[in-house]
Amino acid sequence: MTPPPLYLQTPFAIRQRCDLLFQKACQNELDYFFCDLTQLDAVTEYVLKITQETYPDFQIPFHSRWRHFGVGNYSRLAELKAVTQTLSPLEQAKVLVDLVIVSVLLDAGAGEKWQYFELQTGQMFQRSEGLAVASFRMFCSGAFSSYSSYPLQVDSLGLEQLDLGQLKEQFQVSSENPLVGLEGRLKLLQKLGKVMRKSPELFGEDCPRLGNLVNYWLSQQDEAGKLSALTVFNTVIQGLGEIWPGRFTLEGINLGDVWQHSAIPDDHFVPFHKLSQWLTYSLLEPLESLGLKIKDLDQLTGLAEYRNGGLCIDLGLLQVKQPDILEVAHVPSSEVIVEWRGLTVILLDKIAEKMREKLQLTTAELPLVKVLQGGTWTAGRRIAAQLRQGLPPLRLESDGTVF
Structure with a gap:
């Protein structure tokens, strides 16, 4: 059964659909990647090391x-x-x-x-x-x-x-x-x-x-002067949604950064909304400058892009099952890329949880947006520079509107 378009434009749907891929990857039921969770501790330690080097006082800004x-x-x-x-x-x-x-x-x-x-x-x-x-x-x-x-x-x-x-x-x-x-x-x-x-x-x-x-x-702020990050995200999705080219439409609505993977039952849709979430994270600071307090920050997801995803491959958290996929370029709609991005979203949550556990911090004290900044994006770039002069492990064909 095909879901309504509004569902596919929510962070809840991103996590839910990506988790379906993650569960299959952990059971080694996907074509291109396997999740090796025995590497989660080591990856978390690496991200933590990079974070402490970059922000010794742990005053981490938003990503x-x-x-x-x-x-x-x-x-x-x-x-x-x-x-x-x-x-x-x-x-x-x-x-x-x-x-x-x-x-x-x-x-x-x-x-x-x-x-x-x-x-x-x-x-x-x-x-x-x-x-x-x-x-x-x-x-x-x-x-x-x-x-x-x-x-x-x-x-x-x-x-x-x-x-x-x-x-x-x-x-x-x-x-x-x-x-x-x-x-x-x-x-x-x-x-x-x-x-x-x-x-x-x-x-x-x-x-x-x-x-x-x-x-x-x-x-849109509440009586306490708080604005939900979801409200900002929804505004971005609704107000800018029509600009994305060549995407799926459902009930006349352009779905944006939503793709398909055969491992997802029925409609096969997997949403990411990477640029929309990146933009949402980037809009929060100007709003905070006016005294608005942001709530629901961790309702948003990690960003399914090549630095975060590259970190997971380069440190063995994601194992490539078909080495030849590293030799050719892939378009965003390919199942290789959809699989990679979907698994990245869930693994970012796992890394964030493990970091908080090691540091004995709450979600409010170390939200995902700071884990990304400290963090997984910085670590992904660092390891890529060491291994391939900064290039991601997977080659991407981009039209300038996805990554």
Whole structure:
């Protein structure tokens, strides 16, 4: 029986469907991976070691886009704050929301060749950090605003008017410096501009703007001034859901980051919503700057992407059953990738539980979003750098809208 689309757009469904794959993997009933839980302690110890090295005081921030804006030992956010210091706290939060949404949507794997030279600091960056810096500079240039008198915003017309030439120039793309999925990223942003016009209750009426989401979320807080992370996630899913290309639709609704695996009974659907959750995690800090307290944080899941998933393969928590799958590239819809991502989601929960147990901390004291930051993502990158100069263990064919 096919489930309703709203179910498949929930973190509950992500965990439930991924757990079905996990149970089968533990019984060695999947085609591509086997879960070796005897390695869980060793992997947890490695993640804990990396976390303690990175954050000796254990003041771990959220795993979000904001961490990348400080790359190269330079605070770009301080630079932005100096420009916006005359604005009200509400307007400053809107600017941050404008920035982080476009930056996350432009962050979907850069490929191994692309790099970005930042004129302001004289530094060269690659991968997620490079995309963060490039998108930051593009935002500060006013490229996403249709109002020259107010460049630091992202409005619908500004997005719709973007063209490939602009994106190539801003991201320094050339035949010698190719960026994976550039056209996919452009279409994503252009479509977002159109979608924003359909939801004036979220983005505003006269000049639909991403930052206006702040007004909506302020209206959704409870009497104690708390806002559910699920509310932010649901807003992202509902407000931006139509932008994702080439995905499954159900009852006329674009399901987004939802794929199929034959081991799942009936409909075979396995949801992940990686970018939507990454964006949700990244939106929480601007909202906290207004005094909102975030609840239900651990209702969200770990991120099914190649750093977290790569960690599990590289340290033996996930065993590859067919070594030849490491030799070819795979598209996101392939069962190899769906299996890998699904198992990663559950294993991140297992690692988080084991870390809390070792440290004698509660979920509130060490939420999953901090385990990711401290953490599994950092450890996954570290081990990949040691083994393959930073490349993930599985080769991915990305269109710039999944990873």
